[in-house]
Amino acid sequence: MSRVGTIARRTFLIGSATIAGGVAFGAYMVNRPIPNPLLDDLAEGEAAITPYVKIDANGITLITPRAEMGQGAVALQANLIAEELDIDPASATLTPGMPGLAYYNAATLEEGAAPGYDDSTSTQITRYMFGKVAKLIGLQITGGSSTTPDSFTKLRTAGAVARETLKEAAAQRTGVDRSQLATKDGHVILPNGEEIAYTALAAESALIAPVEDVTLRDPSTWRLLGKPNMKRLDMVAKSTGTEIYGIDCKVDGMVFASVCANPAIGGDIISFDATTAKTMPGVQEIVPVTGGVGVIASNTWYAIQAANAVECVWGPGSYPENSEKMWNVLETAIDNEDYFNDRQRDEGDVAVALETDDIIEAEYRVPYLAHAPMEPMNAIVLVTDTKCEIWSGVQAPIWTRDKAVALTGLAPENVHVYVQQMGGSFGHRAEIKHVEQAVEIAMAVKGTPVKLTWSREEDMTHEFPRPPAIARARGKVSNGQVDTFDLSVSQAAVIPSWLERNSGIAMPGPDPSIAHGSWDQPFTIPNYRVTAYRAPDMVPVSTWRSVGASGNGFMHDTFMDELIHAAGADPLVERVRLCFDGTSRKVMEEVGKISGWDGPSLGENRGRGIAFCMSFGVPVAQVVEVTNTPNGIKIDKAFIVADVGTVLDPKNAEAQLFGGMIYGLGHAINSELTYENYAAQQDNYHANEGLRLFQTPEFEVKILENGHHIRGLGEPGVPPAAPALGNAIFAATGQRIREMPFHKHINFV
Amino acid sequence: MKYPLLVAVILGMGSAVLARETAVEIVPPAEGSVSVEDGLDAWSRVYEVTGHPRCANCHTGPSDRPMWSGPTYGETRPHGMNIQAGESRMGIENLQCSTCHTTKDEDWDNANDIPHAAPRVAMGWQLAPVEADWFGRSTEEICAQLRDPDRNGGRTAIDLAEHLNHDLILHWAWSPGGGREPAPYSLQEHINDILAWGVAGMPCPQD
Amino acid sequence: MEISVNGEKREIDVALDMPLLWVLRDELGIMGPKYGCGIAQCGACTVHIDGMAVRSCQLAVSDLAGGEVTTIEGLGTPDALHAVQEAWIEEQVAQCGYCQSGQIMQAASLLDADPAPSDEKIDAVMSGNLCRCGTYPRIRAAVKSAATKLQET
Known part of the structure; x- marks a missing residue:
């Protein structure tokens, strides 16, 4: 069993409990019992247990607490359970369940502890400790590409315990020993071929001790996981307009709302005049909210129109008023000991090595970026004197509940969060400001459910964006090899900003994300140093698909490419030579193989670039081929190779990788948020385009399984995209682009 | 941001189109009353209009691609989304201009107040004909095109003025809404300049 | 006002400039067409009007002019896919x-x-x-x- 399995077993056990007419199987904590969300439904004296599987006479329900944002998390979780439970996952009812501490996600924080290639004992311990913290702060969260590693053992174990307990119930009913029984397709099979449906055994299963001593099946016997025909369970609904996202939810008697809030994020509202808004069609009520004004109307369109018509006097922001001043802050912090965050990589003697005249220097910049998922923020909230109910697509339901508890004064057990399908997130829905606004509006009309929808403009101008960063790099080559690599990164802290705003927890110590994607790369360079400087907080910022690696992947790998070029070495060969991690080397070699790599040149006006970044434990190498046409750069082809240890859902894994790369390419080319008078200047997709279909290259994707850990793929496809493109543009044109978005420096077709 | 209310009087606006058209007067100066010099002055103002992005962005000639410009777009750039007008100049099959630039039944006010939304008028949205190729063209080139009956639809100056009066996309250029910059001068002034230029004998700077 | 959606006549009472998208979603409960941008930049609201693709966020409902609206629900269903x-x-x-x-x-x-x-x-x-x-x-x-x-x- 892998080490992940060891950790998992130490922190949970699988038990069972009686529910009305049936049985629930799931995890409870070993070290300290954690309150259970299902307790409300359990009779007194019954076990506290958080279910992953519920069976009654009517059918089987699988609980998939990690939220569906588009990354295929729900289907993966269902297949993990179903693999061991021997059911068709498509035949089960799927539900995210209610927020509960027992659904905490250890893997999110474990990944923050150490580089993915580091398997030393101390790292194992650190990962374990981070996992404990996750439990203590109730981090039931979807993110950090953590669903796969977090669920891999937990959910298969839940499925296996449920299966064996159902078999035991059948054994006790029939007198046939459990070892003689088999299972298939939701039934226990007797030696004589007779079948007993799980649903018929549910009530009896609840009365016996769960069979906890189970052995997980060997991957070679899997019938669902890892198979090329494994399908997501949401494709029919998503192809017929019948998938219900948060924005599609209906609650009887609901009214519709929208808001206009201070474009200076977190700023106050000094006064407002809603005289015009009140006279507009359908408008029912004007409700002040923190830092803004809400409008209740008889449909969303009326609400948005009226919210736009409210005239507001805004207080100032708490950060520099425009982008120029923000860049100044980053420039002040870089290489300034007063802002030192950490130096997690310091090998050789960089200072001595750079005491020479032939230093290569470069400065890189990455901008604020909006997440801008397709579905704008929305929530339905019903507040009464005794309870609060919330329907919304959120990544952190416990924190969402706690915000509502604080606003309403209700007890936590009287606040219910129903997590909805999300029309994309990319980190956007790890924020819950919109739910807070919806709760405030609903408190003004108690007893009436309020559906709040942000206009696209409200959404994009109230982003908690990816922070900007500046990197300064100095290096040296000798004898055709990279000799010295020194990178300083200046950025405001992401994790503390996000964590404190959403959970109230202040994070002590340095922010590990500032140089994530730079310091933790698996290279050996004689003199190698990465230093992070923590600039003062400016616009409140948040986790954005691949977090720190989204910018660092670009800055680190582009400088690597510059040094390799200066050394006169081959970009692929030299990266492989410098890499000490065998899994990563194979990834780079494989991308060379499938792209037919024989150097960066592809003939006149054509070129290709390679880039590598390990993030969230996943080494990813990408090659981009471009043509420099008379009207601009055209991306012709892209190749991706990654290693995830074990591929559970090949078709979806491929989609996550090319989707991540498309996300990375689009933002590299044309996306940024700039600020004027505290407000984001880009308020809709015309100014934040991302990649469109006609710009999308052909893709070739290959996933390797040499790594020791199982990994998730929601994010690692993003970081190498920008440097691979930039390096290809350099190969085709000789122009080195060191600032995103690239379209400020070169045209694209 | 403020989006003024569209009140329910829109229904009563069936005569709005007519009202707008008749708001412009086509009264050419008397024959012989405009000198060549004054005609060239008039032309220079006409060129300010025809060379302005509000107009030239849809007079892109054989390139088939409308252009975008404005404060948020940086330099003038091709219309996003890979938009192509096709031979019809109204969009290629089933991604017609009208997929987004929907056609209003009536020329009601405020239809284009939302910034960056697709502008719409009470006629089908389209690019100007290929011959009317103005984008990036010099004053001499545009002048030569506009007085060439083979390339201006066989129009006299009065016909050009009538065309300006009837084409509602052209009306939109002077009231684009949504914070967009209108074409220079006013529609009436532009028509007056066209008429004066015509009476002066359609002089061009290269003459 | 009466409009025809997926072959069914529906009576609505809304402001004439209300975009078809919001009429479909909030007045008629037809949730397949999605709100993404409201300015014809994303296409998530695309429906057919008399067979032609149209961004429903850009069409004032009064400009439908008797056109037959087809949403994704009218294109095919889980049991009868297009x-x-x-x-x-x-x-x-x-x-x-x-x-x-x-x-x-x-x-x-x-x-x-x-x-x-x-x-x-x-x-x-x-x-x-x-x-x-x-x-x-x-x-x-x-x-x-x-x-x-x-x-x-």
Whole structure:
């Protein structure tokens, strides 16, 4: 069993409990019992247990607490359970369940502890400790590409315990020993071929001790996981307009709302005049909210129109008023000991090595970026004197509940969060400001459910964006090899900003994300140093698909490419030579193989670039081929190779990788948020385009399984995209682009 | 941001189109009353209009691609989304201009107040004909095109003025809404300049 | 005012400038067409009007002028899929899926006009529909396999 399995077993056990007419199987904590969300439904004296599987006479329900944002998390979780439970996952009812501490996600924080290639004992311990913290702060969260590693053992174990307990119930009913029984397709099979449906055994299963001593099946016997025909369970609904996202939810008697809030994020509202808004069609009520004004109307369109018509006097922001001043802050912090965050990589003697005249220097910049998922923020909230109910697509339901508890004064057990399908997130829905606004509006009309929808403009101008960063790099080559690599990164802290705003927890110590994607790369360079400087907080910022690696992947790998070029070495060969991690080397070699790599040149006006970044434990190498046409750069082809240890859902894994790369390419080319008078200047997709279909290259994707850990793929496809493109543009044109978005420096077709 | 209310009087606006058209007067100066010099002055103002992005962005000639410009777009750039007008100049099959630039039944006010939304008028949205190729063209080139009956639809100056009066996309250029910059001068002034230029004998700077 | 959606006459009482999208979603409860941008930049709201693709966020309901509206719900259902929907499922196109109603409506309209579109045509017609998850490679594949399906039937 892998080490992940060891950790998992130490922190949970699988038990069972009686529910009305049936049985629930799931995890409870070993070290300290954690309150259970299902307790409300359990009779007194019954076990506290958080279910992953519920069976009654009517059918089987699988609980998939990690939220569906588009990354295929729900289907993966269902297949993990179903693999061991021997059911068709498509035949089960799927539900995210209610927020509960027992659904905490250890893997999110474990990944923050150490580089993915580091398997030393101390790292194992650190990962374990981070996992404990996750439990203590109730981090039931979807993110950090953590669903796969977090669920891999937990959910298969839940499925296996449920299966064996159902078999035991059948054994006790029939007198046939459990070892003689088999299972298939939701039934226990007797030696004589007779079948007993799980649903018929549910009530009896609840009365016996769960069979906890189970052995997980060997991957070679899997019938669902890892198979090329494994399908997501949401494709029919998503192809017929019948998938219900948060924005599609209906609650009887609901009214519709929208808001206009201070474009200076977190700023106050000094006064407002809603005289015009009140006279507009359908408008029912004007409700002040923190830092803004809400409008209740008889449909969303009326609400948005009226919210736009409210005239507001805004207080100032708490950060520099425009982008120029923000860049100044980053420039002040870089290489300034007063802002030192950490130096997690310091090998050789960089200072001595750079005491020479032939230093290569470069400065890189990455901008604020909006997440801008397709579905704008929305929530339905019903507040009464005794309870609060919330329907919304959120990544952190416990924190969402706690915000509502604080606003309403209700007890936590009287606040219910129903997590909805999300029309994309990319980190956007790890924020819950919109739910807070919806709760405030609903408190003004108690007893009436309020559906709040942000206009696209409200959404994009109230982003908690990816922070900007500046990197300064100095290096040296000798004898055709990279000799010295020194990178300083200046950025405001992401994790503390996000964590404190959403959970109230202040994070002590340095922010590990500032140089994530730079310091933790698996290279050996004689003199190698990465230093992070923590600039003062400016616009409140948040986790954005691949977090720190989204910018660092670009800055680190582009400088690597510059040094390799200066050394006169081959970009692929030299990266492989410098890499000490065998899994990563194979990834780079494989991308060379499938792209037919024989150097960066592809003939006149054509070129290709390679880039590598390990993030969230996943080494990813990408090659981009471009043509420099008379009207601009055209991306012709892209190749991706990654290693995830074990591929559970090949078709979806491929989609996550090319989707991540498309996300990375689009933002590299044309996306940024700039600020004027505290407000984001880009308020809709015309100014934040991302990649469109006609710009999308052909893709070739290959996933390797040499790594020791199982990994998730929601994010690692993003970081190498920008440097691979930039390096290809350099190969085709000789122009080195060191600032995103690239379209400020070169045209694209 | 403020989006003024569209009140329910829109229904009563069936005569709005007519009202707008008749708001412009086509009264050419008397024959012989405009000198060549004054005609060239008039032309220079006409060129300010025809060379302005509000107009030239849809007079892109054989390139088939409308252009975008404005404060948020940086330099003038091709219309996003890979938009192509096709031979019809109204969009290629089933991604017609009208997929987004929907056609209003009536020329009601405020239809284009939302910034960056697709502008719409009470006629089908389209690019100007290929011959009317103005984008990036010099004053001499545009002048030569506009007085060439083979390339201006066989129009006299009065016909050009009538065309300006009837084409509602052209009306939109002077009231684009949504914070967009209108074409220079006013529609009436532009028509007056066209008429004066015509009476002066359609002089061009290269003459 | 009466409008016709998916073959059914529906009575509505709204402001005349209300976009068709919001009439469908909030007044008639037809949730397939999605709100993404409100300014014709994303295509998530695409419906057919008399067979032609139209961004429903850009059409004032009073400008429908008697046109027959078809939403994704009227194109095909889980039990009776349209060929484009079949292709979308087979190619496993969707990730978050939010833009896919619009993508499918745009693709169906394209194939209606051009049963065998070239790669260039697909790139031209499908580039007005934004997908933030990056499903484009499979959209291309699905449009082509849907074209084959439609030619076979």
